[in-house]
Amino acid sequence: MEFAMDARTEALKAELEDFMEKFVYPNEEAYEAELEAMPEPYAFTRSKILNELRDEARRRGLWNLFLPGERGAGLTNVQYATLCEITGRARTLAPAALNCAAPDTGNMELLNEFGTEEQKEKWLTPLLNGEIRSAFAMTEPAVASSDATNVETSIRREGDEYVINGRKWFITGALNPDAAFFIVMGKTDPTEARHRQQSQIIVPRDTPGLKVLRSMDVMGFKDHYNGGHGEIEFDNVRVPVSNLIGEEGGGFGIAQARLGPGRIHHCMRAIGMAERAIEMMCARADSRTAFGKTLSEQGVIRDWIAESRVRVEQLRLMVLKTAWLMDTVGNKGAHTEIQTIKIATPQAIEWIFDKAIQVHGAGGLSQDFNLAEGFAYIRTLRFADGPDEVHKNALARNELKRQRALREEKVPANA
Amino acid sequence: MEFAMDARTEALKAELEDFMEKFVYPNEEAYEAELEAMPEPYAFTRSKILNELRDEARRRGLWNLFLPGERGAGLTNVQYATLCEITGRARTLAPAALNCAAPDTGNMELLNEFGTEEQKEKWLTPLLNGEIRSAFAMTEPAVASSDATNVETSIRREGDEYVINGRKWFITGALNPDAAFFIVMGKTDPTEARHRQQSQIIVPRDTPGLKVLRSMDVMGFKDHYNGGHGEIEFDNVRVPVSNLIGEEGGGFGIAQARLGPGRIHHCMRAIGMAERAIEMMCARADSRTAFGKTLSEQGVIRDWIAESRVRVEQLRLMVLKTAWLMDTVGNKGAHTEIQTIKIATPQAIEWIFDKAIQVHGAGGLSQDFNLAEGFAYIRTLRFADGPDEVHKNALARNELKRQRALREEKVPANA
Amino acid sequence: MEFAMDARTEALKAELEDFMEKFVYPNEEAYEAELEAMPEPYAFTRSKILNELRDEARRRGLWNLFLPGERGAGLTNVQYATLCEITGRARTLAPAALNCAAPDTGNMELLNEFGTEEQKEKWLTPLLNGEIRSAFAMTEPAVASSDATNVETSIRREGDEYVINGRKWFITGALNPDAAFFIVMGKTDPTEARHRQQSQIIVPRDTPGLKVLRSMDVMGFKDHYNGGHGEIEFDNVRVPVSNLIGEEGGGFGIAQARLGPGRIHHCMRAIGMAERAIEMMCARADSRTAFGKTLSEQGVIRDWIAESRVRVEQLRLMVLKTAWLMDTVGNKGAHTEIQTIKIATPQAIEWIFDKAIQVHGAGGLSQDFNLAEGFAYIRTLRFADGPDEVHKNALARNELKRQRALREEKVPANA
Amino acid sequence: MEFAMDARTEALKAELEDFMEKFVYPNEEAYEAELEAMPEPYAFTRSKILNELRDEARRRGLWNLFLPGERGAGLTNVQYATLCEITGRARTLAPAALNCAAPDTGNMELLNEFGTEEQKEKWLTPLLNGEIRSAFAMTEPAVASSDATNVETSIRREGDEYVINGRKWFITGALNPDAAFFIVMGKTDPTEARHRQQSQIIVPRDTPGLKVLRSMDVMGFKDHYNGGHGEIEFDNVRVPVSNLIGEEGGGFGIAQARLGPGRIHHCMRAIGMAERAIEMMCARADSRTAFGKTLSEQGVIRDWIAESRVRVEQLRLMVLKTAWLMDTVGNKGAHTEIQTIKIATPQAIEWIFDKAIQVHGAGGLSQDFNLAEGFAYIRTLRFADGPDEVHKNALARNELKRQRALREEKVPANA
Missing domain, CATH: 1.20.140.10 (Butyryl-CoA Dehydrogenase, subunit A, domain 3)
Structure with a gap:
């Protein structure tokens, strides 16, 4: 048993703590004020403060720490966990500054592991570069989402396209106009075995039929710092079959x-x-x-x-x-x-x-x-x-x- | 021991429940929407819906139920308590509709018991008629208000006037422009015995030096339905000595x-x-x-x-x-x-x-x-x-x- | 609503409190020591102290307070409840001193309400006089007794007798040799509807086949003051049909x-x-x-x-x-x-x-x-x-x- | 970070688990019955079952595992901790079988670290060999022992002896006649600085003036398996100065x-x-x-x-x-x-x-x-x-x- 951290983690921790002390903590209040004053307060990605911090984080090697493997920092879960605690101390600013904020981190992991080369180039690379944001659309208002097999959104194949119909809510990041795409969970085949009915698919934000209806508040808060939580309608939204992540039924x-x-x-x-x-x-x-x-x-x-x-x-x-x-x-x-x-x-x-x-x-x-x-x-x-x-x-x-x-x-x- | 209610309470309860079913519950959502759409969302007293309900409540004898004695409904605490539970079921609308909403109820009780005739005529009567609203200013940002003797706002006598200096926050109703006056708790004599230093005084909203600075949110909520919770500055605010409630040191x-x-x-x-x-x-x-x-x-x-x-x-x-x-x-x-x-x-x-x-x-x-x-x-x-x-x-x-x-x-x- | 007590309750309360102060509290420790020193420590009914207190309680009209109707004190539940709290302050002595201790109280109520005249004379009268004690045998070791329909003890009719077989535990009072009878819950007809299978029957302690096997401890305590909690075996125990309480299936x-x-x-x-x-x-x-x-x-x-x-x-x-x-x-x-x-x-x-x-x-x-x-x-x-x-x-x-x-x-x- | 155990711990764990499966679990009930049937139920050290298990534990190298250094198994705290959890699964038998039961373990540690050579030979060696048992006497009935400086027992020097007066309770092991000595905490100098008043001293069980008065029950349990918890009186108990552990004021x-x-x-x-x-x-x-x-x-x-x-x-x-x-x-x-x-x-x-x-x-x-x-x-x-x-x-x-x-x-x- 050994409860001490390894040298690389200690070094990154020191670097990160220095970054926090010099750049994050002193900017927290100003960042909040900046967001509130912005014409599109959900578009936090356009914040001057945030973008300066992102540059600094890149310079210091504190970028994409969450991602294992070659495309990311290559840290183990234990190593990253220790750093993650530190960013949590300023959760509205630090994770975004390091390109380590949810839900993009999960989407990047998912594309990194299950995406096609084309999907990676088109969606993962700009995410890793911090050029765009994304969202993950799973929870639905009409059913108890605790049981993932309850999902009702349909993803029906028609020729070379999938047609998506359904309604999602509490989709974090959805109100940020810079969230360029959604990964949508839905059912491709409701007649399949219970855990083989669902698929996940990439839906670009500007696809016709996709409407971000409103912000879902959380105890009165709108969470601008992460692009809010949206309710979304998918009304005959059509995307090419190549947007499917993994295989049908693999969702x-x-x-x-x-x-x-x-x-x-x-x-x-x-x-x-x-x-x-x-x-x-x-x-x-x-x-x-x-x-x-x-x-x-x-x-x-x-x-x-x-x-x-x-x-x-x-x-x-x-x-x-x-x-x-x-x-x-x-x-x-x-x-x-x-x-x-x-x-x-x-x-x-x-x-x-x-x-x-x-x-x-x-x-x-x-x-x-x-x-x-x-x-x-x-x-x-x-x-x-x-x-x-x-x-x-x-x-x-x-x-x-x-x-x-x-x-x-x-x-x-x-x- | 007897756990049943008396006949008058039962009758009022039936009347109130009928009012709730027919007028309050069906209007809750619309009322919320109306407030949000108003140019001054804190001025809930100007709501069309609310005022219609107030008329109906008056007609039904459901007005000022909280006030004991001749000026009110003359109910005991036990009698009113039972009715109060019912209004609590729609707390953003029902208490206001019955002119039984805090903090005015407390202020009315206070004026009813401790006010001079002049104070009653000027402030209590319009409150009882539902023509104005009021607030009660006690909590301060700089001290632990749990210990009421900590209050730092000063109420200093100068000739025929009291001069008030201090800062208050979480003053419920303060953001409603129709809250016509504040009852302010402060110290008239900090050299007196610990519980004889404080006094309460009426300060009209438009008195020079009184500034409502901002809304204090409660877990992200702004509580328009009761006029919000304000932070207020008293900067050399002067009121006539006749505005004192009770005697000096009686606060x-x-x-x-x-x-x-x-x-x-x-x-x-x-x-x-x-x-x-x-x-x-x-x-x-x-x-x-x-x-x-x-x-x-x-x-x-x-x-x-x-x-x-x-x-x-x-x-x-x-x-x-x-x-x-x-x-x-x-x-x-x-x-x-x-x-x-x-x-x-x-x-x-x-x-x-x-x-x-x-x-x-x-x-x-x-x-x-x-x-x-x-x-x-x-x-x-x-x-x-x-x-x-x-x-x-x-x-x-x-x-x-x-x-x-x-x-x-x-x-x-x-x- | 009225939270005050009526005059009779107040008077009984004063009498009971006086009894507690003068007789119960001063004797608690001595009573405990007396029980421990007795050759049969579960036979608390033979305690000298207890019997003196019982006499005193009778003299003061504090006897059988629990029982409504003519045979008891005729108190309402509210009236008795208030007195019951007071006896609870010395629960190992006061309830027994007043002949108001479980499980006899429940058995007396039951016999009073459902017993035949013969049963009343034979079992209820001596209980009310404090001459004998009793127990109530329902819980079984082998099944979850939370579901009363689980009871497995059988009460089978054979001619003019019922034959009882089964095992019970945590039968309060069972180790007191002066507990003269058990009211036993068992199944007379397992083919009946779920809540009509059970019957209750009186089994005298000395009936052949009834064996009190051992004391069930409660967190290390043996509860001598109420006759302990016994495990009991019923091995072809035979009692006359007249011992049935109420009708078959009414248990x-x-x-x-x-x-x-x-x-x-x-x-x-x-x-x-x-x-x-x-x-x-x-x-x-x-x-x-x-x-x-x-x-x-x-x-x-x-x-x-x-x-x-x-x-x-x-x-x-x-x-x-x-x-x-x-x-x-x-x-x-x-x-x-x-x-x-x-x-x-x-x-x-x-x-x-x-x-x-x-x-x-x-x-x-x-x-x-x-x-x-x-x-x-x-x-x-x-x-x-x-x-x-x-x-x-x-x-x-x-x-x-x-x-x-x-x-x-x-x-x-x-x- | 490393949450796996080292090889030595894993080996000892396997050995210990085998010992538990083969010798401890199968004997738990019999051991309890044996203790209850013994004429001196607190003298658990005389149990036949226990002593057979102790021999087996010695044979398997599972003896004195708790003690660091040469005299013990030399395990680190982490290593022993893992084994300790396993013995806890059968806490009334396994720790004693391994000579790893409180309060002896603490006393052995204490003598090992602070004892003189003479003290070690006389008291530590037989403890390590499992030939005697011991107790630690600190808690007192008259004061809140949570504040260790409250201790009132006096240890007064008179020539070559210390004279001890005081009363202790909840002294685990004290009722076992084989507990050969007590380590007693008392005050040698109440005029010293607050944390320098106390000393610890060895008092053999048979010293005149030492009386074990009674068992202190714990929720009705007497804890025979560890020698009970005694109340002890020290009435002018005299021991040689060489019995002091460490220096005066070091307690x-x-x-x-x-x-x-x-x-x-x-x-x-x-x-x-x-x-x-x-x-x-x-x-x-x-x-x-x-x-x-x-x-x-x-x-x-x-x-x-x-x-x-x-x-x-x-x-x-x-x-x-x-x-x-x-x-x-x-x-x-x-x-x-x-x-x-x-x-x-x-x-x-x-x-x-x-x-x-x-x-x-x-x-x-x-x-x-x-x-x-x-x-x-x-x-x-x-x-x-x-x-x-x-x-x-x-x-x-x-x-x-x-x-x-x-x-x-x-x-x-x-x-």
Whole structure:
């Protein structure tokens, strides 16, 4: 067992922390103001501040860190995870500055692994260069998307084209006019076996019949910094068959493959957010006095601070172990652990944000601190990739199965 | 013991429920849209829909139900509490339609009890008639307002005038241009005993030096329906001495008196909100299917529904008992119970909203349901009138004192 | 609404409190020591102390308070509930001293309501006189008793006798040799409809084939004060047909009828226990110093005290309302509320005991305070009459049904 | 980062698991029965079964695994931790069989590090050989032992002897007549600086004036398997000055040193207990049917199983990292982490035991499963080495200090 990081990670971490200190933290407020003042506030990719930071990140070798293999930084999941936590500390700016922001990271991974050469050239290269943005369209308003086989959007073949009909919502990035294409999940053959009905397909933004209808707010927030969350209509949208990713019926499998690394990223960023919330909680508790004592001298507040530390330390190790498993035995071998961190992360960190807000008084819910927005974001993690309850159910089913196997092995005669 | 309601309450309840069914519920969505489309979205008092409903409420004898005594409906706290729960079911519209919305209700009570005849005529009468709105300015950005003696705004006498300097925030209603005056809490004499330094004074909105600086958002929401929450600057604001409410140094006492009935109202409305959230949770759980079963057939969802019912039933009784105590032994005698409901209400109902949101999936956090906005509102109750932690501390101090007295009484020799 | 008690209840309460102060509290420790020193420690009914107290209780008119109607004190459920809380403060002695201890109370109610004249004379009269004790045998080791239809014990008719075969456990009182009979739940006809298979029958303790096998411990405790909890074997046990209570197939219905008042008793006694735990928590917190402050000055301890008060106040009102409903609309009309208190009571009070223990340090888990034993007892309430989870599930099912009906009524066209 | 174990650990683990399967699990029940039937049930060291297992453990090189350095197995904390989890699965038998049971392990470590040669020969050697047992006497009934400086027992020098007066309780192992000596914590000089008043001294069991008064029960359990928990009186007990461990005034420091490894052991054993509880929960859930479904198909039960897995996985990593830190930077450098696991372990595992009990129904609280006894043991961990609340307070104080330092470093000008 070895809990220390390797030299390359330490070096990148130092570089990244320096970048954060000099470029990200000092620009957070100005960036927010810039976005709000822009005529198209969802087009964050056009921000002057962001683009300067992107240049600096490229210069420092902090670009596309998320992507394994030759086209990216070639980091393992464990290595990138550590860096990901740091960007999470300034989640509205840092990930975008490093070209490591969702949902593009997932789309880039997907195209890198499953895309044709033509698809890579046309869509992956400009994404990797930070020239365009993209979105991933899976969740639908009419069905419980927790069960991916529920998807109702149809992708019907007609000659050399696929015709897409359906409605999607909470499509992150969709309101950014620079999101040049959508990867759409739909059903090519509803008569197939349950996990072979779905396919994924690339739909350019300007395709006729595609309409971005409105922003879906998240607890009152519009999330300009990542292009909002759109509701989209696909009304007889036609794209060439060459836009299909992988094969017909392969959509569910691709969606599964997309989940593993993305979950590490989400969880580590959330841990970075939690660390910052703890910092804010401590600073505030030191600076406020009530009934003759600073808040940091009050027992209940201390209890919150201690609990926060206890929860975040355990969680980080769990995420890192999951990343390590993915590196050593693959995503499939890390299945249980991936479920574990999906469940554990929001419940730990939502609690921390709640307490950080409470220490800030009414101000903690306002726009003056990022705590309420952070809370709202963490809250969405309890739905993202399916509600936690679905994952708990699946995890328990596996645990029960595993225990059954152990019982049979060990106790031949009785139970 | 008798848990049934009296005949007058039952009659008013039937009238109010009819009003809700025929006028409030059918207009909720339209009202929201109307506000958003208005040039001054905080001036909800100018809404056509609202004013039609106000006329109807007046016609039906559902006007100023909150106010005891001759000027109001003359209801007891228990009687009004029951009605208040019903308006809470549509909290953005119903309380305003009945002229029973905070913060005006508290201000009306306060003027009714402590105002001079002149103050009553000038400010109370138009409030009771629904011609103007008002705000209550107590919370300050620079200090922990949980400790009311921390207030830093100064109210200094100069001849026949008081000069007010200070900054307030989260002043509900302040962004509504029709909020004609503010009741401001400040210090008239910082050298006095700790609870005799504060005074309350009426400051008309158009007084020079008073500036409404901005809206304080609540988890991304702007709460147009009640005039938002403003940050306000008082820069050498001068008002005549006759604007003082009560006597110099009486501000803390008046603030305390204001709390009791207000807390009943808040809690009962929150219970109404919870009932509606449970309705929505059940309806949604029936309408969604995942993994071959409706959500309402899944054990975990049922657990949430049962817990919600268990929590809300207990809480309601607690609030009603507190109201009954206020009616029978006065606010002072109900002190512990008032603290109890302040603590119990947000923790019970925030939990219910959290679960109702979860059952709705991502949509539950969006603008399509009122659940996220309701959650945000309930979350503020954990700060309103001081954070729950302060009240718990005080409640425990009293409990310890009471137990000490009991021990001394019962066990003369040892403990 | 009226939260005050009537005059008769107040008078009985004063009498009972006087009895507690003068006779019960001063004898608690001695009673425990007496039981331990007895040759048959489960035969608590032979205790000298207990019998003196029983005489005193009779003299004071505090005998059989639980029983409605002519044979008992004729109190309503609300009236008795208030008294029941007081006896719960000394649950190992006071209920027995008043002839108001489970499981005899339930058996007396059952015989009073469903017994033949002969059964009443033979079994009810001596129970009411406190001459014998009894037990109720329902739970079985081999099946999930949460589902009462699972019961496997057979009651087969052969001529003028019923032949009983089966095994029961956790039969409270069974180890007391003075428990003269068992009311046994079993199946007379497994081919009948699901809720018509069960019957209840009286089995005298000395019937051949009935063996009390052992004590079932509860978290290490043996509960001598109520005759322990036995495991019992019925091996071809024969009793005359006249021992059947009610009719064949009526057992399930009788079991249901037995539940209502019993639950009020359990819950109110648990509330009395909680009040005493709060007293002990406060006294201890005042008497211990750590790090320069008494425990009662520490924020976290205060938080526990406040939460305890908040939880117990709400819970008591809920139980009282349930009792009131049973008095006014009957057990069936109070169905939901009876479920509610079954769920709410253990979770509130277990938490309070846990905190009271923690304030007492290691001593809190020892035999020196009754807290650990109280915790263990409260813990059993989460199983008693079926695990809480079963009741939550049923409560939710009813809530969903009720909401469906409301939706249909209110919204004829859509959902 | 590397989460795999080294080869030596893997080999020992395989050996230990084989030992568990062949010798420990098959003997658990018989061992319990043997202890109960012994004339001195606390003298578990005289058990035939235990001694056979000890011989086998010696043969297999599974003896004294806990002790670092030449006299022991020479394992690191991380290496031993992994093995410790396995013994925790059968905590009443396996640790004793390997001579790795508390409190002897702590005493052996202490003597190994701080003892004189004479002390080592006289007391350490027979302990290492498993010939005697020992106890550690620190907790006192009269003061809050959470604050170690509260200790009131006096150790006064008189010529060549120390005279000890005081009272201790919850002294694990004290009721075993084979516990040959006590290491006693007391004050040699109450006028010294706060952390230099205490000393530790060896007191042989047969010293005049030492009286073991009684067993302190833990939730009704007497814990024969480790010699119970005694209350002890020291009435002018005299021992030679050579019995002092370390120097006068060094007692607090020695106590601190004793804590680190001990906490790893306790936590890992508790994790082993949790794993076994999960196994039992799953097996039971598969084997019981209620309302037409096995418990393992019910959503709420699955939720518990999933949560159990989620909690135990995170916790184990946290304990292992703490062990690794102790190995690499020393106990002092691992201070925060040691606090973290002290806080995190009982709260995670108590929850798991609670749920495992609930799945077992009433039986779960009885002597038929070890769940209630396990629960009681885990419950004591919330007090052991001071209540969790004290540790949380200290952890928060450190976190606040650390954050202050970070703020000063990063933000030279403001906060």
